[in-house]
Amino acid sequence: MTRLVRRQGWVAGLLVLFVVLLVITRLIQPGYGSGDFGSLVRAVLPYAFAVAAQTIVVIAGGIDLSVGAMMALTSVTAASMMDGASEEYALFVVPFVLAMGLVLGAVNGMLIVVTRVPDIVVTLATLFVLQGAALLVLGAPGGAVAEWLRATIIGTVPIPGLPGISAWIPKALVLLVVCLCIIWIPLKRSKLGLSIYAIGSSELAAFRSGVPVARTKIIAYALSGLFGAMGGLALTMSTGIGAPIPGPYLLASVAAVVLGGVALGGGKGGLLGPIVAVFVLRLVRTDLTLLAIDPNVTAIIEGAIMVAVVMFGAFITMRGRQ
């Protein structure tokens, strides 16, 4: 038990922080209820997928600067394909866009492996490419989304007999958990997942132990692309349109990954920490808005929190090592 706490200490701390923040929210705004929680989850949804995309690449020892651009491209593709199309057509659009993300992510990985250019430079270049492609698909925000897709993230999951609890389980949360678990849990338990941690920890050691480094890296980036595409779809689903200029998803994803206890060097951490971290970050923003604080001051506070927490984390690891 103590070992579990020590290993998951960071995540547990984040969860406590989240609960404390919820209590604070309740104190600030006594009327804060299930409906507000639902809108928080809907706002978090695209961020959470961006964070998942970043997490998997960072664990593999890389970094993906093209997350935001990937989301923009998949979002505008989905929105422009569904524009004026029938409801059933969306059944085809969703897998298509997900496959597109997977392929584009794999291309990212292949470029890194083949050219031997550092990850940060390759994904910087693909950031420009994907952003350009998004602008070509849709020059200005527009498009549409199928009604049933919108409905999948609005409202709550009905549990018969327990209306009190079911009000606190928004559909968006279920969608998020399902999408993440379907990919993450089998991955974490497979040889592939171990290989991803191995190449992040030490590429040379992994290579010498017989891990196919190039293939693992490509798969890690492909999965990141898949999460990115989910993020793009989530974006289209929640706004109803596609926007070719991405929001601040890159910065938010890197921040949440670090806050979530994933080392930027790679090989450490899990998916749960970053996801909780992104909830914490969004809730802080909600609280600051509820306190009627100037949104610009909010940006300062967010940045300060990010820097302070990361410094604190680094300080703790330093003390632990001595």
Next chain:
Amino acid sequence: MSISAIQPVPFGRRLKRFMADRPLIPLIILLVMLVVILQVLRPGIVNERWLANTVKFAIPLAILAGCQTMTMLTGGIDLSVGTVATMSAFIMATQVVNHDPAVAILIALVPAVLIGLVNGIGVGVFRVHPLIMTLGTSLIGTGCLQVYQRTVIASGAKIPPFLAWLGTGLTYGVPNALLLFVPIAVLIVFTLNRTGFGRLLYAVGDNEGAARLSGVRYWQVITALYVISSVLAGITGLLYIGLIKAPSLSLAEPLVLPSVAAAVIGGTSIFGGRGGYTGTIIGALILTVLTTLLTILQMPEGARRILFGLIVLFVTAAYLRIIEDR
């Protein structure tokens, strides 16, 4: 081994080895090629005025890329340069309304020093990853700037004539900005190649543990480095506002990612320990000419970005092949 060795080396190998020994040559060839393509596409465009314009727009990029080069030599990166440049430009333009230009410039450089100090302490003392640290401080800086903007909205902004002269003026066809850039460039090259501080940067980036064991005070080197980088970024902001002449809250932001690209194209390793500033300058020139080229082709904005990304990737990959293949 002289060239007249008994075993005749094939010409291709010899050429490659020659280029690997002098990494600047392939870069210069690429730059000349781009200019030639430009001239072929639009005959007569390459003239004195075009040259002066290109240099004028390359200089801010080259100074920011100098910040990246120095931080990248230690294995870091400074993504706050865009925010710092914007802050100093905006603060100068609004303070100059009430103050003497010299005082306004001094006031404008204070946040630059502060941000550099915070970056340096975060990276050097607390060992935060430079990417996170500089992203975080740039977020804070942008927020502060937005709040600040609210307080000066009534007073308006203006650009002191001598900054406009420095940014856009020409003397005998030579951009005045070179007056600022040449000393900075010489100073950076001299610092990196001939001073103890420069050696320490290479040493820290090459092998931090070894540098530490040889008695290098890591945190002092890093703190000094990030402060220098921020001050340079602040000066760039002052120069850039003289060139653009329209203060805005995202003035220098579009230069950040190209500045990283310029340093990488110039042959500085993002993992530290290898590279230099002369390559970076040529990298900045290449990117500027490339932007002109893509603008002249009159492509849609999307296609231009795609090509820009692809070319940056291709050039970096090709260049790494050339210098690594020894």
